[in-house]
Amino acid sequence: MKKTKRIVLGIAVVIVLLLAYIFFAAPNLNPLYADGAMFWLVLLTAAVIGIAVLKFKNPIAEVKDGKGVSFDFNGFPLKWVVGILAALWGIYILVHLIFNPLFFWGSYRDQMKEPEVKEFTSEIQTVDLNQIPVVDKELAQTLADKKLGEKPSLGSQVVLGEPTIQTVDGKLVWVVPLHHSGFFKWLANMDGAAGYIVVSATDMKDVHYVDSYKIKIQPDSYFMDDLTRTARFKGGLFDGITDYSFELDDSGHPYWVVTTYKNTCGFSLPEADGVLLVDAQTGETKKYSVEEVPEWIDRVQPEDFIIEQINNKGQYVHGIFNFSNKDKYQASEGSAIIYNGENCYLVTGITSVGVDESTTGFMMVDMVTKEPVLYRIGGATESAAMKSAEGKVQDLGYDASFPIIMNIDGHPTYFMTLKDSARLVKKYTFVSVTDYMTVGIGDTTTQAYEDYKKVMANTQDTPLGGEEEAPAEEKTVTGTVSRINFTVQDGKTVYYLTLTETGTQMYMAPIDVSDTLTLTQSGDSVSLTYRVSEGQQTVEVVSFENSTMTSAS
Template sequence: MKKVRLGVYGAVTLLLALYVFVESVNLSPFYSEGAIFWALVISLYLLIWALFHFGEFTFQRLEAGMSGAQRPFNYVPKCKFPKVVKFIIAAPWAFLAVMMIISSPLISWGAYRDQLGEVQEREFSSDIQAVDMSQVPIVDQELAYNLANKKLGEKPSLGSQVVLGEPTIQMVDGKLIWAVPLQHSGFFKWLTNMSGSAGYITVSATNVNDVSYVEDHKIKIQPNSYLLHDLKRNVRFGGALFEGIVDYSFELDDNGQPYWVVSTYRNRRGFALPEATGVIVVNATTGEKEKYSIADVPEWVDRVQPEDFILNQINNQGAYVHGIFNFADKDKFRQSEGHNIVYNGGNCYLFTGLTSVGRDESAIGFMMVDMVTKEPIRYQINGATEDMGQRSAEGKVQNLKYDASFPIIINLDGQPTYFMTLKDNAGLIKQYAFVSVVNYSTVGTGETIADARRDYSQALRNGGSSAALQESAETEKATGAVLRIASEQSEKQEIYKLILDSKQDVIFIADSTVSDELAITREGDQVTLEYVETGDGVIHAVSFDNLEFTQKQAENG
């Protein structure tokens, strides 16, 4: 009987050990995963002990001809289980139930509302840097994956051994790129290349032709690998057995060395409200690990805060803005569908629109959250959601049936503007689009960014927004003699282009609504104008005065 008891304990222990190793279980009872695990372990071991201690097993060999109702063993209880045993078995499950009750927003809705922290209210035009149109990201994650896959296809021998991992956008040495790890395509490929897979691919976020294969750094540690080469298992058994780990992000330092940045977290209420506490940085080539708090993360690390954590905290703040019993939904808000990772002032942010509960097409503002410090900033802008911006851009080219990528919001001439690419069915960029956030019917498209920018500026002017340009951006003044002037007819009005002798390297553009004097201005006339310079080199005149007429009126007067 003793051998049987030891055999049962041994088999159960082995199965549990295999489960812990394969699933990389968090063993802390203060996380739901660990609490359930320990409740099962305690219950299972106590149950086995009690069965053997308070009863007796008898075994018999089944032989041919014996009744089918007979069993290979029988159990005869000697006495009832003591209450203390039942209490010990029930204790971990009671702890689990209490923690789940504590986790409920019914108990701690204030913690749900306040987890994001105090939100700063800022002006969009003064806080968001004006974008350099040559550096605007045009490659989204889907296109980055396709471009990387095409690059991989250029090396047939390599393509049969590896598959692409998930692309991660990041700033590396001042350049915005997507980094795509190459991972083993199966068990036997891992077994024959245990030193690591063959590097990674970088895709420029601003230039579809800038795709590079980097083979100098192998990727030994990777997701869904085997034994301790598996990323989660490597981190868990490398010192994080009792710690919350999540969000495995592939990042490069400024020298191109690949790392996995794994966020650590703790729960603020029971098993709920996870809060990032720092990162574990894993060298993807060697497996070496360093743990950092949020205040000490290396400068090249762009992400500490998991995106899901931030989005849940935004939604919780909106859902419980006036408590849990706000049945009228007063002032409730939520994130709009979709979000983006953007860079402003060299820092990485999650950027998403906010919409009122029940109103899906109207944005009431935007939220930008620092991906390292979790500092939240809100911009109070009423306008269109990202989805409406996409549909507006697609409507402009509906005859071509292009699909708009998820937009990014940029500061264009001081105005919040959606920028997106327009793709064909093959996922290739065919055009670009700008859509006004405030008035999503104002759309500009073109086969180049510059063309789309000019079309957008024209749409703004046609909408009576030469004044809007003047109000939303700083203007400068120029005076000089007209060297050249010409006009062209747009869909709705006359557009004038002129060059002054005082600024011969630029072309001023002004629509006919700026001044009636444009139509009768000739070469050699002295003029003065106020203008706004945009990021693509286009200079828009927002006021115009022909000094020749002013002087003649003065002489006649």
């Protein structure tokens, strides 16, 4: 009886430990995934060993009838139990060995569908200079940290999460969630951390803190407030889950978007098949397929999945035994998330295998549907463009941010910011994709653009925008100042003004255009000349005269 109690108690302890492990580790329990299969194999192996220890009738092997050793495993021969377990381990190893590119190179090559080849200028929208994403992830983190520092009492309670770029109600922003800074802070604020910080991707001065929402569900949190645990136990216990991103719907409500995936070739070739949408406030979770995801969700496809599939397609373009590297290609080092219209894309350069500094084109992959488009453009890789931009300011020691490719007047162009050692943006630069020695640099995006156009005009037969494009047209307008104000951009004063006669048209005038700008006020009569920029709300003033001050003198 005592032995039976000990056995029951031992089993109970094992079950409790197993449940505790499942709760805290939140493993995948689906044996069709490598981690799920490993979980069950280890569990079965431990169970067999444990039961064998408890159930052997004879702890020491006996020789029966002179015919050899015989163990009795609770009425079932031990060799069969060990044999079944060994077979399961063998199947696990065999799946890893068989489902590899040597035997299934076609599956590896074709996981990413054949991209549609398009013209760069016909599909990529021309960028408004006022809407260029000048804030990268690193700078977004810095600006968010500065905003958090404005609230000392809050800064001692929370830390910044990872910034995620997205469009919210048509505006391109970085969103940074706030996380508890430790266990005791979580214990004291179990309703959640106090909100998130929104950083405009196009305006470094547009940073605001949103405290109307609580971020209860967080990565690496405690008990059921942990994001992985919530995703597992509220819909993803038997799913592959990866790539947690913090996104807002168009009303500003915070969610965690967790990608679900399945393996398409044994334990290999993971393929995103939907998302678990976790309410960051309540933990409520809903599951969506790729076709069903709400329109405001920008990203479903993990970046590493896409890059791996592009590389597989290029590696096995002509099969496994392509020793001459014929037509092989690969993604260039690094990638960027960009928005073209309302859609989110991962963009990476495509280079021939063995070529480091030049691209054969760019692959743009929709981050929801995984639809790929290839733009065939010969030119410099992102890293080569960064080196070229840094070379123009090597005396200053500035570092270039990772480039964003964009359409500048019909010409494929890299845009980067140049930062000092304190990681503050000091200059802006445009670099031609087709000729990375064509570089424009300025203290503002407008100045960098003008410099880029001048360099481009001197290095090729046709200017930006086409064969018959004329120099930028200039117009002169006379009127009465209705509003005027100034700001300081990178240490330089820039005035913005509107005229009664031209309504909401805004004019931007750097201080060096005219000394009279500092004394100009509403009601003054002025005459100014500006460069015509079709479709832009703000135009650059190239000359300025205050008629009121002139007549008064």
